[in-house]
Amino acid sequence: MAGLGSARIRPAPSSLFFFLAFFILLVFLPSCSSQDVGPEHNETSGPDRSTSQGSDHPHHNKNRSTTHKKTFPVLDLNFDHVRKPFEISLWILLALLMKLGFHLIPRVSQVVPESCLLIFVGLLVGGVIKAMKETAPILDSKLFFLYLLPPIILDAGYFLPIRAFTENLGTILVFAVVGTLWNAFFIGGMMFAVCQLDVTPQFKQVDLLSCLLFGSIISAVDPVAVLAVFEEIHINELLYILVFGESLLNDAVTVVLYHLFEEFSHAGTVSVGDAFLGVVSFFVVSLGGILVGVVYGVLGAFTSRFTSHSRVIEPLFVFLYSYMAYLSAEVFHLSGIMSLIACGVVMRPYVEANISHKSYTTIKYFLKMWSSVSETLIFIFLGVSTVEGPHNWNWIFVVFTLVFCLVSRVLGVVGLTFIINKFRIVKLTKKDQFIVAYGGLRGAIAFSLGFLLPDNETKHMFLTAIITVIFFTVFVQGMTIRPLVELLAVKRKKETKRSINEEIHTQFLDHLLTGIEDICGHYGHHHWKDKLNRFNKTYVKKWLIAGERSNEPQLISFYNKLERKQAMMLVESGSAARLPSLVSTASLQNMQQTEPAQRRAIPSISKTREEEIRKILRANLQKTRQRLRSYSRHDLFDPFEDNLSEVRFRRQRVEMERRMSHYLTVPAKRQETPSVRKVWFEPEHKVFTYDDNSESTGGGATRQKPRPPDAVDLVDESSRGTNQSAAEGDESEKLKPSRCLSDPGPITEEEQGDEAFLS
Amino acid sequence: MGTLQSSQGHSEYTDLAEKTGFSFEQIGVLHKRFKQLSHNEDILRRNHFSEIPDLACNPIRAQIIEAFFDRRNFSQGEAGRVDEIGFEEFLVVMSHFRPPSQRMTEEQRENVRREKLRFLFNMHDTDNDGTITLEEYRHVVEELLSRSGALGKETAKSIADAAMLEVASVSVGHMEPDEFYEGITFEHFLKLLDGFEIESKMSIRFLNMDTTTLCK
Numbered sequence: 001m002a003g004l005g006s007a008r009i010r011p012a013p014s015s016l017f018f019f020l021a022f023f024i025l026l027v028f029l030p031s032c033s034s035q036d037v038g039p040e041h042n043e044t045s046g047p048d049r050s051t052s053q054g055s056d057h058p059h060h061n062k063n064r065s066t067t068h069k070k071t072f073p074v075l076d077l078n079f080d081h082v083r084k085p086f087e088i089s090l091w092i093l094l095a096l097l098m099k100l101g102f103h104l105i106p107r108v109s110q111v112v113p114e115s116c117l118l119i120f121v122g123l124l125v126g127g128v129i130k131a132m133k134e135t136a137p138i139l140d141s142k143l144f145f146l147y148l149l150p151p152i153i154l155d156a157g158y159f160l161p162i163r164a165f166t167e168n169l170g171t172i173l174v175f176a177v178v179g180t181l182w183n184a185f186f187i188g189g190m191m192f193a194v195c196q197l198d199v200t201p202q203f204k205q206v207d208l209l210s211c212l213l214f215g216s217i218i219s220a221v222d223p224v225a226v227l228a229v230f231e232e233i234h235i236n237e238l239l240y241i242l243v244f245g246e247s248l249l250n251d252a253v254t255v256v257l258y259h260l261f262e263e264f265s266h267a268g269t270v271s272v273g274d275a276f277l278g279v280v281s282f283f284v285v286s287l288g289g290i291l292v293g294v295v296y297g298v299l300g301a302f303t304s305r306f307t308s309h310s311r312v313i314e315p316l317f318v319f320l321y322s323y324m325a326y327l328s329a330e331v332f333h334l335s336g337i338m339s340l341i342a343c344g345v346v347m348r349p350y351v352e353a354n355i356s357h358k359s360y361t362t363i364k365y366f367l368k369m370w371s372s373v374s375e376t377l378i379f380i381f382l383g384v385s386t387v388e389g390p391h392n393w394n395w396i397f398v399v400f401t402l403v404f405c406l407v408s409r410v411l412g413v414v415g416l417t418f419i420i421n422k423f424r425i426v427k428l429t430k431k432d433q434f435i436v437a438y439g440g441l442r443g444a445i446a447f448s449l450g451f452l453l454p455d456n457e458t459k460h461m462f463l464t465a466i467i468t469v470i471f472f473t474v475f476v477q478g479m480t481i482r483p484l485v486e487l488l489a490v491k492r493k494k495e496t497k498r499s500i501n502e503e504i505h506t507q508f509l510d511h512l513l514t515g516i517e518d519i520c521g522h523y524g525h526h527h528w529k530d531k532l533n534r535f536n537k538t539y540v541k542k543w544l545i546a547g548e549r550s551n552e553p554q555l556i557s558f559y560n561k562l563e564r565k566q567a568m569m570l571v572e573s574g575s576a577a578r579l580p581s582l583v584s585t586a587s588l589q590n591m592q593q594t595e596p597a598q599r600r601a602i603p604s605i606s607k608t609r610e611e612e613i614r615k616i617l618r619a620n621l622q623k624t625r626q627r628l629r630s631y632s633r634h635d636l637f638d639p640f641e642d643n644l645s646e647v648r649f650r651r652q653r654v655e656m657e658r659r660m661s662h663y664l665t666v667p668a669k670r671q672e673t674p675s676v677r678k679v680w681f682e683p684e685h686k687v688f689t690y691d692d693n694s695e696s697t698g699g700g701a702t703r704q705k706p707r708p709p710d711a712v713d714l715v716d717e718s719s720r721g722t723n724q725s726a727a728e729g730d731e732s733e734k735l736k737p738s739r740c741l742s743d744p745g746p747i748t749e750e751e752q753g754d755e756a757f758l759s
Numbered sequence: 760m761g762t763l764q765s766s767q768g769h770s771e772y773t774d775l776a777e778k779t780g781f782s783f784e785q786i787g788v789l790h791k792r793f794k795q796l797s798h799n800e801d802i803l804r805r806n807h808f809s810e811i812p813d814l815a816c817n818p819i820r821a822q823i824i825e826a827f828f829d830r831r832n833f834s835q836g837e838a839g840r841v842d843e844i845g846f847e848e849f850l851v852v853m854s855h856f857r858p859p860s861q862r863m864t865e866e867q868r869e870n871v872r873r874e875k876l877r878f879l880f881n882m883h884d885t886d887n888d889g890t891i892t893l894e895e896y897r898h899v900v901e902e903l904l905s906r907s908g909a910l911g912k913e914t915a916k917s918i919a920d921a922a923m924l925e926v927a928s929v930s931v932g933h934m935e936p937d938e939f940y941e942g943i944t945f946e947h948f949l950k951l952l953d954g955f956e957i958e959s960k961m962s963i964r965f966l967n968m969d970t971t972t973l974c975k
Contacts, residue, residue, distance in 0.1 A: 425858045426959045494954055500922045501951055505879075507903055508819065509960055512882075515823040516856055516963055518813035521792050524964060527813070534816065555903060559918045 095376040113478045115228040115379050122383015139381040141448040148374045150326050155371035157344035164241045176249035179412045186408040188215025194400045209265040214462050216257035222443030223247040229478045236491040243439040251337035252286035289335035293342025296325035301350035301544040314359035350544040378444045392460035401465040413437040441473040503558050779854035793846050802843040818905050831881045858962035875961045880948050890942030
């Protein structure tokens with residue numbers, strides 16, 4: 001280790017940690033071998049091992065069915081009783097401990113993506129288990145498709161940036177459908193040619209249909225792998241949505257091709273009619289999946305309308321409806337992934353308008369948590385299965401597969417981009433094409449599909465090749481994509497300010513472009529989007545959103561969210577203590593103003609003034625905050641816990657008081673634009689997620705306490721959450737307290753895109 | 760789309776093509792549309808625009824129509840308003856929405872940005888004094904929210920005020936107690952919408968526009 005002082009301390013905890021993890025592993029895992037998690041094996045070997053290995057378990061007589069009376073067993077051992085949940089928990093615990101461990105070693109986690117590390121751990125564990133001559137759990141397809149995959153897809157689909165997705169939908173579809181088809185046929189065809197050329201006997205068995213089946217399995221870009229790698233490199237939104245959208249939408253193609261070729265390889269022959277049916281089946285699978293998802297999404301949105309009295313179970317509705325959508329689609333062999341995405345996308349705007357803030361946070365946290373666990377488990381199991389599975393290593397087959405995968409991906413992307421660029425406004429540059437091609441990672445879906453193949457010699461050969469391709473893409477491409485991105489200076493994700501000005505102009509531009517299209521007489525992209533929005537507003541929202549919020553235009557929701565966030569931040573910093581006196585002074589001064597006579601008069605409400613104050617304080621808070629870390633899917637960045645400390649609080653408070661006294665000494669008689677005064681603002685307005693805990697504990701107390709008896713009621717507007725009605729009778733302010741009572745609506749978060757639906 | 764109008768000579772199209780950057784086909788299509796809107800006359804008036812049914816539900820309809828009759832958008836450096844426009848002016852205004860071509864230098868791209876942002880700025884700055892004042896900005900937000908009915912003016916005011924605050928913080932930063940913010944100048948506007956990628960956002964695909972016969 002390096003000889004730095006701090007570094008010397010570091011190895012100790014992390015190595016201790018790893019010792020702990022491996023100790024648990026060594027002690028318990030052998031006792032959990034041969035499980036229902038994988039294919040059925042000899043179970044009786046298990047319990048015997050556990051008794052022999054369990055040195056820390058007291059050795060007692062396991063046999064309880066004795067004929068003679070014995071002393072009452074004070075301590076007894078009955079492992080079978082809890083075997084299955086015990087093992088599952090143990091595996092999950094191990095996975096999470098490994099994940100924790102990686103972050104204790106900072107250098108490694110910056111170079112190697114997490115997925116690689118996890119596979120590596122899986123390899124180790126598999127090796128250990130094999131060394132003990134146990135049979136390890138393999139990544140069973142049922143487990144994978146029914147339990148491990150849905151959380152990841154739901155997490156991705158629920159938080160899909162809708163605006164970017166719909167703007168690039170054409171491109172994504174072309175890549176997903178045409179690209180995957182091209183890959184499948186090219187790889188399948190070329191492998192068949194290779195098999196024909198070679199003379200080894202096992203190649204003779206491989207017919208065209210098997211090769212095509214193999215091609216269809218390995219051609220699909222995997223969303224799990226893409227997410228795992230792309231999240232860490234933070235490229236710009238366009239590239240991210242292209243590759244990720246493609247990986248999601250190609251599921252339909254994969255499902256159809258897989259079933260098609262599987263059926264055909266049983267039947268042996270293909271006719272034109274079958275091919276035609278295949279095409280029809282593609283449309284059925286994809287559109288059917290989407291339809292199922294939409295139905296469940298609407299159901300979920302409708303249900304959420306009535307949950308105002310049982311807020312606690314709101315998140316469950318979201319999860320269950322989505323999962324049901326997935327399962328229902330799988331029943332009919334429709335595309336479960338597309339159904340899940342459609343459900344999440346449809347449900348989200350309405351559900352978010354209906355549910356409480358806490359439920360929203362719960363949903364977000366749970367989805368991230370589950371998807372994180374799933375992803376970790378998938379990669380570890382992949383590693384374990386690699387060591388375990390029956391392999392049939394064939395140099396020629398594997399190498400050619402790898403080469404053809406890369407070649408077909410590059411050719412496909414370049415060729416398709418050439419065609420697509422004729423239709424795009426923002427053309428894809430060579431750099432973009434390279435990243436899209438390089439980001440075509442294969443992952444666990446390919447492995448699981450391969451696992452489902454009927455058991456024969458060729459299956460093992462295929463599986464080996466699939467695993468090799470997966471390893472290559474995840475390790476080599478995954479590790480090198482980060483330096484390549486930096487080398488090529490690809491545009492990175494810009495930190496979304498999401499300021500109110502941008503929001504205003506986004507809306508303005510939307511209407512402007514729609515208007516220009518109407519003037520041109522051109523029914524373009526904007527025209528249809530506008531029509532959809534209007535339809536949504538007049539009909540759909542009335543049904544699916546409870547109460548007054550169904551009429552709220554998007555700009556206002558955005559603004560309210562922003563305000564609420566500011567107010568909460570304000571309260572959090574404990575500066576609310578100063579606020580009432582300040583606002584009362586300000587508002588009293590404002591009351592004396594007459595109606596705005598000239599252009600630059602101060603408006604009659606002091607709300608603006610509060611806004612100012614809030615901004616001042618917020619700016620001060622932000623000044624002392626660290627820069628926002630790059631967003632990772634598995635991080636829920638929480639500024640309050642990470643950055644604020646007691647000392648900083650005190651310093652801030654002192655500074656704020658100084659500024660406020662300065663502010664107050666400025667004569668307010670001048671008729672000037674209230675919106676700006678003289679204070680100093682931090683240019684960056686960062687949008688943070690909000691942590692629940694601080695709200696319940698700190699917020700409530702500080703809010704209620706400092707209220708001088710003569711405080712104007714307007715103070716409530718800033719403290720948000722007390723029950724008094726606004727002094728000014730205008731509707732918007734009345735709207736807000738009533739909404740606060742029922743604690744509705746979430747806070748926008750920086751990674752969530754704009755909702756084109758609400759308008 | 761190869762048939763050009765026989766009334767307009769080919770040479771005139773060349774002029775227009777050079778001036779605005781449209782291709783001959785696009786100019787032809789737009790000319791057809793112009794004739795359709797103006798009922799085969801040579802000039803367009805405001806009431807012609809009001810006849811477009813789809814435009815009726817657009818909240819910023821008035822401003823869009825005004826933009827066509829605003830001299831500042833005719834790239835001739837003049838100011839003021841007109842009551843009628845010809846095809847050339849129509850085309851010039853439309854050219855603000857052309858997507859940037861792929862092979863553009865950084866400087867050209869910057870010029871395109873400035874041009875488009877200038878168009879937007881002119882739309883907001885209705886009294887042509889070079890700044891967007893608070894009142895004008897409020898008007899913009901009110902118009903945007905005009906379709907929402909109930910919530911109306913007060914909220915629009917707050918939103919506009921918050922927005923102005925933000926502009927001030929972005930462009931001016933620290934201000935002395937005695938200063939106050941006049942309004943958004945064009946430079947501030949540029950800075951504000953810096954990351955907005957307006958050159959690609961404010962574009963319409965003029966290429967596949969043969970639907971003039973279908974609508975209206």
